[in-house]
Amino acid sequence: MDVQKRNFIIIMVTNFLVAGSTTMIMPFLSLYIESLGDFSDEYVQRWAGLVFGVTFVAALFMSPIWGRIADRYGYKPILIINGFGIAISIYLMGAADSVHELFMIRLFMGVVTGFIPTSLAFVSTQTPKEIAGKTLGTLQMGSVSGTLFGPVIGGLMADSFGFDYTFIITAVVIGIAASLVALGIKEVKKVANKDAHVYARKTIIQGILHHRLLINVMIITSLIQVGNFSIQPLLSLYVAELTVDSSQVAFLAGVTFSAAGVGNLLFARRWGRLGDSIGYEKVLGFLLLLSFTFIVPQAFVTELWQLMVLRLLFGVAVGGMIPTTTALMRREAPVEIQGEIMGYNTSFRFLGNIIGPVFGGIVSGFIGISSVFIVTGVLFVLAFAFLKYTLAKPEQDFEDVLLEQEMKSM
Structure with missing residues (x-):
């Protein structure tokens, strides 16, 4: 097995x-926090x-x-x-x-969080652009699969072994993952141009801000996460409105939320391959419109099965966006600063x-839970409009933009 293939499988x-x-x-x-003292629900x-x-x-x-x-x-x-930082953090949480x-431990965990975005960047730099x-x-199928099964397994483990042992088992598993990376x-090493320029952090930031395509794609990356997370805390309440059996709300909410992950899992590879063939910008624009098409009707469903189907279709659309935007960054950024560019893109995701x-x-508090789907859909349309506006402008070479910004700062 060649090195590239082995690296990919391990990652x-x-x-x-x-x-x-x-x-x-x-x-x-939240249950774990409740167990740390006699606290009010608020x-x-x-x-x-x-x-x-x-x-x-x-x-x-x-x-x-x-x-x-x-x-x-x-x-x-x-x-x-x-990897080891996350493992230690989760062990200390227990x-x-x-x-x-717990708050300070989670803060430290944020300092070392980034295993999955970093692995995306790693594979991206080791992969031919085409x-x-x-x-x-x-x-992405690996991380999405883990996200689908993780909450279910975690809930079962907490019920079976208690919080403390669940934290320990989780920490051990992540430690094993970090060990696989270390040993396997x-x-x-990236081959940089002999005449490669060393850019200051300020120059890179200014370059991103002045490169229309990169800054637009980073904003879109942030909007994707807003779309994914805006409804997450409210989904169980929305499911409760659509179901008669209140005893099954938690389970049905989990299934409904996972439906988007299933759609993501099924189509992420297909969208990435299509982007390689016809261009990442075209695929990204199409997926933004597709996301709008599938998220807005979720505000008007009358049955839970309708919401589940639409969440599945929404996941199909959203699933291609992260690999498409990452591949686009890979194409635009000079090899010697790809890690930092990916890092800024990850910041927009967070x-x-x-x-x-x-x-x-905030939106649900003012105009109801169902309105969150509509407003989020509008954000996807705005992102599409920005992307079309950017693509209508003359194409920019990122290295030229960096050099221009460096000259201005001298």
């Missing part, structure tokens, strides 16, 4: 393990949101830093640090004595993770 397996393990703890996080709900969100806040600022380090020293060391300790979409779409991955639940809560 796909470890993505499954990490995604599945980190989502194991999500179903019982206190538990408020701190559950803070404890969940602080990880993404820290990760938002750290992603470009890890990317810049990866450009210099390689992705494998970053994957190992992130040993927390107070909510404030098949990047198909390869990244296939890789052989990184093929920003969407933070904004999504808050955005959904």
